[in-house]
Amino acid sequence: MDDMPQAYQDLVQELQSIAVLRSCASVLSWDEQTYLPPEAAEYRAEQLSLLAGMSHDRATSPKIGEWLEQLTDEAALGGSESVAAANVREAKRGYERSTKLPRRLVEELSRVGTLSQQAWITARKNDDYETFKPWLTKMIALKREEAAALGSESGLAYDALLDDYEPGATTEIVSQAFQQLREQLVELVAAIRDSGVEPQHEILTRRYPTETQRQLGLHAAKAIGFSFESGRLDVSAHPMCCTLGPRDCRLTTRYDEKHFPGAFFGTLHEAGHGIYEQGLDSSAYGLASGEACSLGIHESQSRMWENLVGRSMAFWEHFYPETQQLFPEALSDVDLATFYGAINDVRPTWIRVEADEVTYNLHIMLRFEIEQALIAGDLSAEELPDVWNKTFHSYFGMTPPTHALGCLQDVHWSIGLFGYFPTYALGNMYASQIFQQAGTELGDLPTMFRKGEFTPLKEWLNKNVHAHGRYYRAPQLVEKITGTPFSAEPLVNHLRSKFGPLYGLG
């Protein structure tokens, strides 16, 4: 560090100090999701708005611009391939984005987001879309304003937002990947439906005492490598993984006594995110080299542990005896094969987060389609429920009976996360491609899982994915790891080779 240009040292110090301030806001957000008393929501919005404004002020300070201008000579940073050069490149990108946004808008987005989310929680609970509608309208307007301020190469407002979560991605790129995937998924779903095989999914809605669910979840999260010395697991309305600082990663889940997979796979999913966060270089917290590559890559980590590991036969060969023992009332008469079939039951459902591996991506495509229209101004909050239901029907052949099971189910839009959903499906694709490579390099993963050995995979991910931070763009990272360009094929192959035998497909 000492031999770096002074401007670089100053920049790093300032970025890491801004990260401290931002992380304070994360503590407040986490608390908002987990423990906030109802009447405190309004003031929490003021607190978060103030912190957002202060962070924005510092992140857009002219001195950062000056340092960045002094750092255009990449040779002084150790060459264009150096970590320092990547940090500067990403700092520049962040600075340019931030300076396009007025402080008023940033504060307003934070303030309205907090209140809107509280409104969403109540609306979803009461299945009352009308009370949420004005908040969504406000949020869409603010995000359209943000998109207009940011601009995008394509001229699409949606691209400006998407780029924030998946740097470099565009509507066009995502659409192409989805198109390739959609056809094959629809075909696979139809084949499964027509197979006549009916997994006994109802065993998963027997009685599973929540405290025991919590214990098993903690145990599994720890087993796959999430550290509770620098993390926690709590309860919130919407499961999440929230980083409150370089050694402070908080997972949440929700328990339903009559639904085993929700909390268990939710915990594995969030633990997957958490393992990524814990695998980042904590000394570079606040710099690109210490931050996640993209939300798509983030999701690749959560979906890998949730599905490619957590819903595999090998995983349950290890965990099922213990699980069966913990839930004698629900599982004493259920053998492993039946349980495995049930947790891999493929059928259209209302709720995205509870969807199986095959239909899940269709839920994303539906949202991708709808949120593009919301941000383009082609669709209003007023029309949303109707359009949601119709589009849902076109994808799944059925209509949600309530809005809570329809357009009210996800938190994202309430806090302005438009352009976020596609990263989930990208994550599934990245996950399969990366996981396939891990198997090639590490040898027989199922044999390891069967013995409860998850450390080799975790450490391989630490080294090949986490350690790079945001040095590469997501598709570059995938190509660097796997040696082949990013593609939907590994995901399709995985689904076919897993569900083909399960459903007796030819």
Added chain:
Amino acid sequence: MDDMPQAYQDLVQELQSIAVLRSCASVLSWDEQTYLPPEAAEYRAEQLSLLAGMSHDRATSPKIGEWLEQLTDEAALGGSESVAAANVREAKRGYERSTKLPRRLVEELSRVGTLSQQAWITARKNDDYETFKPWLTKMIALKREEAAALGSESGLAYDALLDDYEPGATTEIVSQAFQQLREQLVELVAAIRDSGVEPQHEILTRRYPTETQRQLGLHAAKAIGFSFESGRLDVSAHPMCCTLGPRDCRLTTRYDEKHFPGAFFGTLHEAGHGIYEQGLDSSAYGLASGEACSLGIHESQSRMWENLVGRSMAFWEHFYPETQQLFPEALSDVDLATFYGAINDVRPTWIRVEADEVTYNLHIMLRFEIEQALIAGDLSAEELPDVWNKTFHSYFGMTPPTHALGCLQDVHWSIGLFGYFPTYALGNMYASQIFQQAGTELGDLPTMFRKGEFTPLKEWLNKNVHAHGRYYRAPQLVEKITGTPFSAEPLVNHLRSKFGPLYGLG
């Protein structure tokens, strides 16, 4: 507000905005006490230090000084008796204190305080004073530096610190009040010891399942008037009440299956603090008119609900049948009189927070004596354990067997709270005097408690204590409420009239 001078409006806006920022730090502090993963402590110190520095910068900004200078004409504020004049007076006091402290010191106090507290937690757990000693040494040095920067009329460093918690109080005032009290307490303790009466305190260390303890605590806190719509109860190493915003008051307690009174009276105690906080004018949050009068008055509220209400016979005439039902294993063979005797068992103990009403104040006097010496520079962290044990022996005739039961028991010094302890004993005195007046005005309080009616007292406190915020100094407030000057006599009278009959004293 609109007819107030512009400088007043600006001042109020800025003070309330600083309060938002300070409240963010409170969220982080609360989380530190309750849910922080072990490895996150170091970064939490950075976060809190940054927020402390930023708050300090704003609180000492010259524009506040300019507004205050423009507001010397109290007539423009509605006269010297107006709430606005009191707000300005207190703002001036706060500004003058703050501007005497360099930002570096404020940040250092925050940073070291966070780490030192973590060290204290570990040291107490392991009964290992040596690991805590360097932190305490550092803390004493920082607080001495703070006291020197602040100065005091008496010239005593300790007075500069005391004044922060109990505005207007001095070593001399406190010493006089304590002297008056000590003699009579020692006499009463001796009489009780010689009475031959032996309450069956061992019934309180039978098995009380913690989840049931929690439920009873929640129920009782709610019954006396703490609102869980704008508050919570969690678990922490050291019980506390922490305000995170105008409608966000967090209580904590700790449960021990083999010790009923700890969590129960701890919860009542913290709920008493919480009821005070919830009774303050939330629209004036950040101004003197919306803040507590002093820590002594704060403690008067917690001790009133804990002891004057919660350890009274009438309270248990209402709560005992339910309690007995909740803990059949521990209490089915215990009648009300025996239980009442046990929770009012007077005997020397090691731990302050578990002490009875009579000996409690002696624990405070001990600390008052010792912390004066620490701050005066007459006593070092090196010498503390030995001096603690000797002084403890002089007060209680016995020597703590471990440091965890001795000088390591309290969190206060680890976070630099020197000058804080005396407010606990002042609180006991204020509480008795105020409670006596409440009885005079409201009529027969025990009859109300017997019926589970706590609202009249709570609302009387709302009106007579809470609504005034920090308009008055503590002794003034007590005199205004009761019509007589502050005195230790009501406390002594209360103790004699309660414990005399219990121990068959003449």
